Amino acid sequence: MRSKAVFLLLAVAALAAAPAVLSPGLVNAAIQMLIAALFASAFSLLCGQAGMLSFGHSAYFGLGAFATIHAMNAFSGAGLLPTPLMPLAGAFIGLVSGMAAGWFATKRTGVYFSMITLALAELLHALAPHLKEVFGGEAGISAMRMPAWGFTFGSNVEVYYLTLAWVLLSLGLLYLFTLTPVGRLALGLRENAHRLRFLGYDIHLLSVLVFSVSAMFSGVAGALQALNIEAANYVVLDMHLSASVVLNSFIGGVKVFLGPAIGAALMSFFGYAASDLTRSWLLYQGVLFVLVMMFLPDGLVGELMRRLRQGNLSFSPARLAAGLVFMVALGVCVAGFVCAVELAQRFFSADYRSMAGTGAWPPVPLFGREWLPFSLFTWAVPLGAMAAGLGLLTLAARRLDPDKAGVA
Structure with a gap:
């Protein structure tokens, strides 16, 4: 108290x-x-x-x-x-x-x-x-x-x-x-x-x-x-x-x-x-709400309070390492998702369609570089980052909470 x-x-x-x-x-x-x-x-x-x-x-x-x-x-x-x-x-x-x-x-x-x-x-x-x-x-x-x-x-x-x-x-x-x-x-x-x-x-x-x-x-x-x-x-x-x-x-x-x-x-x-x-x-706000409802139905604060009551917030070296991997994996997954969404938003925007209407498909500027809309590399980077991040998230979640390994 x-x-x-x-x-x-x-x-x-x-x-x-x-x-x-x-x-x-x-x-x-x-x-x-x-x-x-x-x-x-x-x-x-x-x-x-x-x-x-x-x-x-x-x-x-x-x-x-x-x-x-x-x-x-x-x-x-x-x-x-x-x-x-x-x-x-x-x-x-x-x-x-x-x-x-x-x-x-x-x-x-x-x-x-x-x-x-x-x-x-x-x-x-x-x-x-x-x-x-x-x-x-x-x-x-x-x-x-x-x-x-x-x-x-x-x-x-x-x-x-x-x-x-x-x-x-x-x-x-x-x-x-x-x-x-x-x-x-x-x-x-x-x-x-x-x-x-x-x-x-x-x-x-x-x-x-x-x-x-x-x-x-x-x-x-x-x-x-x-x-x-x-x-x-x-x-x-x-x-x-x-x-x-x-x-x-x-x-x-x-x-x-x-x-x-x-x-x-x-x-x-x-x-x-x-x-x-x-x-x-x-869109990001909506995705965040869906993820919270799927994996943290008690909400962010509710989940934290639940873990505090149950004593699940131990800080052993193994859990700290798994937590660090989890955060890195989450960052990679989020970066890949944001990159994919921003590329798609610019690709399907009215301004880009007006430029493409002339017959040329110009590169899409994003994060300080030019992305070719029909290049395999353009879409492989964000999708690959998302796949790698999800895989690491699954492994880290098993180490953090073995009873809920399937959640991640």
Whole structure:
């Protein structure tokens, strides 16, 4: 218990000191990572704690963002609340909308619940461009952060610390909620709702309560997004955001409290870094999710915690050597896959097809050299690297975990 507290204090200290060593661009990326972490944790309360998979959580994130923008523009731009308290507007609208939507959605369970949440979110997304007074049409609505409490909130650093404070507070409240009797009963919803009903609990009311709390903190995340970019567009209601929070949460591990937060932060940084390097970054993100679900179904953090509990993280020389071989093999396999994808992306791009339409097939520039599209060497290099990497991965996995030799 003491080691966990020390680790959390070190993590908070590192987050507090981050703006001093990060560039302005990375500070903005860190803000997005914090917001994504809070959104994923709010979603995980519903999915991981209560076992209810929602496909429409972008609705409450988006409503929280729009509520905050309207609160910022209230009283001729003076603001309904001081800027540091603006996320309360997102929390309120998230709670109210969560209660309304949750009342209907939780009438059903399983895939029917998921489809209802998806339908409600898509309905709101379809209506938003037409409700210009509320959502601003396709242009959206903009606002400005007003000075408050001695801060101007004109720099990314001040916004970062405001975001960090709200994220830490929200994560703390979410964790405390999981320790309450209602939070413990939410586990019963996931494990055996019929038994809870047999014991006399109102399953529907309990489900609505958990759904509403999850939507409330999703609204806080949306409010922080609105404060960060000083605008809101109906795009924040898009299904893509709902899908992203599902993927990020499961990559981290929904059965560990901080798993979704860590997964969302890592994937947000991955998107920030990879989107500037390649057009295929969404493909890599999808492949990563598939691999995690196939080989690490508990998620990255969940798998790590499982191994720690079972004591499988021994550091004998043989395991260290096998781990080193595993990492090298993984790097070779990833390099071969990336090379193949980037070659294919450039080969089938519209720009290359327009050049090839003249009758010539020019070399494809990649990684500082020219690759002939119809040369056997061009495709043998990445495919051979992938095959060699997979072979080494299999051998290393047998040494690391003999009981799961077939997984790799």
